[in-house]
Amino acid sequence: MHHFAEGGLRGELADLIVSFRERLAVVEIDAAGIRVFEVRADEVGTARHARRASAKWSTLTASGDEVFDAVLRVARDLISADEADPVVITRSAGGHEQEAAVRALRQWRPSARLIEESGVKVGELLGELTAGAPLRQTYDLVVARERAEDGRLELVGRRLFGAGAQPGDEARVAVTCTDAGGMVLAVSAWSGPLQPSGLVSADHAPLPPGRHVLRAVLERPGLVRFPEVPGLRPDTRSWEEVVATLPERLPRAPRPxxxxxxxxxxxxxxxxxxxxxxxxxxxxxxxxxxxxxxxxxxxxxxxxxxxxxxxxxxxxxxxxxxxxxxxxxxxxxxxxxxxxxxxxxxxxxxxxxxxxxxxxxxxxxxxxxxxxxxxxxxxxxxxxxxxxxxxxxxxxxxxxxxxxxxxxxxxxxxxxxxxxxxxxxxxxxxxxxxxxxxxxxxxxxxxxxxxLGLVPEPAGVLSLPFVSQSEDSGGRH
Amino acid sequence: MADTDSAPGDPERGREPDIAMWGASGSGKTAFLAALSIALNKSRDAGWRLIGENAVSRTELAKLRNTLLQARTFPAPTEALTHYSWMIIGPAETRRRWWWPWTARAARAPKIKLDFLDLRGDLYAESESNIDKKALVDSLVKSRGLIYMFDPDREARVGDAFKHLDAALHEVAGRMLVGDEYEDGKLPHHIAVCITKYDDPRVLRIAMEGGFTERDPTDELRIPHVPPDRVRDFFRLLCQEAHDHNTEMILDLIEAFFHKDRIKYFVTSSVGLFIDEDLGRFDPDDYLNVIDNAGGGLTIRGAIRPMNVMEPVLWLGQMLRPGAIGSGRWNG
CATH class of the missing domain: 3.40.50.410 (von Willebrand factor, type A domain)
Known part of the structure; x- marks a missing residue:
């Protein structure tokens, strides 16, 4: 049986929420019964928790089963057998049922960590810890820029927050709005250096055409705010729809x-x-x-x-x-x-x-x-x-x-x-x-x-932020 | 031809023609005649004239000349049989008798009678007998000199010369060779085979690219011409370039019906090649003398310089009246 003096349950779970790979299971055992929680990361790396099972001791044994057998069955159903997925057991009361439950859980996962701690509601604690966790993936703002070789527009990411950024962190990024209708501020997460893993958010910013320095605040994993943009509202279109409206090139400024x-x-x-x-x-x-x-x-x-x-x-x-x-x-x-x-x-x-x-x-x-x-x-x-x-x-x-x-x-x-x-x-x-x-x-x-090249081709408007080659200090495709 | 009905007012009815012209419609017969009159006028050897034997022919000749010289276009295609008689009259040559040299004999002008039937081009090949065809064959039978017009441009596009020639020759041969008069089995005529429209770019290009042309060093205009000894080969090549495969047999057909030493080939052009007067010489990039006009017809662009129009007629004249036309310079 493990005991963690430093940080206790909070500290242990905070560390695991940052480091777990696929799944983290947390089993809460108290005088009344047993609850099983699971923490998973969504496609953009945001840790999200959910209660998977909850039962009183009397309910577990109502059909004549022993507590041990009932808990072992629940563990087989809900807790990963993979040793790479950590399991934490928190126990706040002692007794026959509690002991039998711990034995069953440890039979299923011998490496499960047991933390004796009382006065903690695990569900609330997990909600608090996931919201305050640092980013597991980097977050970029999706912008358009012109390819140097032919002037065609391409989408790249401008870094807002790197992996490990904490809620409350701020970032600034300079972009140009090219359309009078404003632009879409789309935040993309990157699990690695080559491919975006998914869109964190896409909001329409009714900003006037021109250059803007945007301040972004990481509210929590999965939520980036632009507090200085008034009237920001979610863009309800699919990302494919947004991309389909983009022009191949920006309209040229008139030349002789x-x-x-x-x-x-x-x-x-x-x-x-x-x-x-x-x-x-x-x-x-x-x-x-x-x-x-x-x-x-x-x-x-x-x-x-x-x-x-x-x-x-x-x-x-x-x-x-x-x-x-x-x-x-x-x-x-x-x-x-x-x-x-x-x-x-x-x-x-x-x-x-x-x-x-x-x-x-x-x-x-x-x-x-x-x-x-x-x-x-x-x-x-x-x-x-x-x-x-x-x-x-x-x-x-x-x-x-x-x-x-x-x-x-x-x-x-x-x-x-x-x-x-x-x-x-x-x-x-x-x-x-x-x-x-x-x-x-x-x-x-x-x-x-x-x-004849005398008037520009009719083209869709650029609804994403634009960065010029001179402003562009790099980015990821 | 005096016994036909086609020459009203002919004062010399009963006299047979010396030369008959012959060729498909559009082959350039009327233009050739108009050009002949102009060529004779332009000749430095003054004295040759083309005159109408009767009022109708005289009027027609004036019209033809006017069409070419004033309207600068070509006579309209012949719709129906038209029969004219002209005479080419040369300069009188005074002769002294060797035994009485101090007095001269009265001057006598050489005359060549030219019979001309212009008719629809397809008439020769018509199987049924008709009066126009009879008039034509009569003309060919009674004359002793023939001018046969071969239009390479038409042959490249339409290709009906063989059909016409073959039909006409068999008609004439049927009339002349069935008896015993011509025991050698050949028609007695002299025939000038005239390749027309040398000014046409198709024709001139074949001549130049085929290496048939030469320059006459005495010609200031530097107009390329086909020398007489190469015209027969040029004619054969043009026949090979024709639309109709049968055209290739035309030369053999002519040589089968006529004595070889009575056939002569000429490369002709009624209007000649265009010469830019600023340049003053032939320009291979710009020699078109006949161009389309805004009215849908043809216009003669520059000066009319007939080429080899007079020569076939005078050659025939010399062959038919060796004593009357003595000058050897018409031998071509």
Whole structure:
């Protein structure tokens, strides 16, 4: 029989609550009867106790059993046989039943520790001890950060409390709220360095967008409070639902952008006006979406068809109505274009337009976003006459070489809106429309602007705290 | 052809044609004729003219020239049989008698009568007899010189030349070779086989990539041409490139019906290749002289420079009237 002078039952149980692995059994024996308690750790490491059995001596023997046999049966049913799971017996009274019970328990688990102590209610003591126990696992706040290599968002943990932290401990963490609707403060526990073991809590914090330094208090294992966040309330969604709403990337801050609208003027008035309509629509869309119009430049180029029945080669150039202008100026320039009579049916001066745009673009400092939107009916002239009987560009401009050069040197994205579908899979329209290709009667201007990189992709809002790379001092995936 | 009804007002009814033109519809016969008139005018050897033998033919010739030179397009395809008679008249050559050299004989201009029947391309191959077909075969039988137009572009797309040629030759042979007049079993004609549309990119590309072209060092425009001794091989290659396998047999068919020494092959173009006047010479990247126009038709883009249009006619003339056309420079 063991006796513990130092700390007694309280001290013994406090130590065991920190150190037990799977299960801790505590058997309370007093004058009236016997009670069996069990302490287990939940998935996030929080120790939780429960009374598994309670019986008076008279009840145990009511069916004619001896106390010994009855207690042994209860022990077999409720107490682990594994020697790694500690068993504590507390006895506050002596007598035949009590002695028989202890013998039965020690027969089942010879290593069980017996503590003689009176005046202690074991259930209350276990509740008090588990609430005041240090953390068995570390607790992190779940935050999002941008991956350095590609800017995609990933979830990581920012340490709040390490294993062994005591109730009442405090932690501070700096995060940014990116959504006007606030953010979810999710605390995750980690049993080891690689995998989170589970979510301790998830609460919605109605904080305004911006940087916040959060003070977290470990109330007890399994309960972290953020006392300075008013209106904190539990987020009732499942964690999978929360994660599903997260965007792949954070919306980009506006960067300088340059859209070149090239409009074929050759055709009927109706054809010409339909092309101008979409050019104007896209310009208006960008103006509406761009938070800083100073960052957006628009150029407008009108081009027609070559003339081939003159004695000398046609050296006419496309009409540059506006270059790197404001959206308002570009709109006015678009209005200044006039329809022209087609002088050749099967191709237009796209290659001359590309040469003009290239010359001007390369004179400018590199811009991170340059987009070309060509709207017309006829493909470009080739640099050399081919079997398709389309005569060569009089200036021998090579539309494909010009396009490639701008793509490589200026990161140009090229999209087209055609009057009618391209005649074949090898049509130059396919290459010119490599970013997006629409027909004039079915244009999704929103998608067009997104594909050209001029407006951000519609994305979900980030409802978790964000940490920037500069703020991020590490963390766990 | 004077006994047909197709040449109203012909003052020389009863006279047989020297040359008959022959080829599928769309093979470029009318363009060839219009170009012939222009080529004769442009020739530095002045004096050759193409004139209509009657009012209808004269009017038609003026229309054809206008179409090419003013409207800068091509005559509309023939819908029905049309029969015209033209005459090519050369410069009069004054002759002195060796025994009386101080007086000259009266000048006499060489004349070549050209009979031209333009008709639907499928007429030759029609099995049933009809008046148009009879007129055509009459023309071929009565003439002694033939201009056969072979359109490689049409052959690459449609491929019906063999069918037409085979049917027509058998008709003519049936009329001419059943008797004893031609004991050698060959038709008596001289035949100029004209490969048309040399300006077409398909045709020119085959010529250039096949190594058939040369440059004439005296030609400032540096236009590639197929030398006479290579034209027959070029023709054979074009026949092999055709849509219809039977086209490959055309050359053998011609040589089976005509004496080999009476066949000559020409590479022709009614309008020639485009020359950029700023460049002043042939540009292999930009030689299209016939392009689509905004009205849905064809437009002749640059200057009209007929190639080998006059040469087949004058070669035939020389073969048929060796005494009248003495110049050896028309030997091709």
């Amino acid at each position: 952008a340059h859209l070149v609208c090239a409009v074929e003027t050759a055709g009927t008035r109706e054809e010409f006006e339909a092309r101008c309509h979409w050019a104007g629509y896209v310009i208006d869309l960008l103006a509406e979406r761009c938070p800083d119009l100073q960052q957006l430049k628009v150029s407008v180029v009108g081009y027609g068809t070559h003339v081939y029945d003159t004695r000398r080669a046609d050296r006419s150039r496309p009409s540059l109505a506006a270059w790197s202008a404001s959206t308002a100026q570009a709109r006015a320039a678009l209005e200044s274009l006039r329809p022209t009579t087609p002088t050749y049916p099967n191709a237009a001066q796209i290659e001359d337009m590309l040469a003009e745009v290239r010359t001007r673009l390369l004179q400018q400092p590199a811009s991170p976003r340059t987009a070309l939107l060509t709207i017309g009916a006829r493909p470009p002239h080739p640099p050399r006459s081919g079997l398709d009987r389309v005569p060569a560009c009089p200036a021998r401009h090579d539309w494909l070489a010009l396009l490639r050069e701008m793509e490589q040197q200026r990161g140009l994205r090229s999209a087209v809106i055609c009057d009618s579908p391209p005649a074949s899979s090898t049509s130059p329209w396919r290459r010119l429309g490599s970013t997006a290709l629409f027909q004039v009667d079915a244009v999704n201007a929103e998608e067009l602007a997104v594909r």
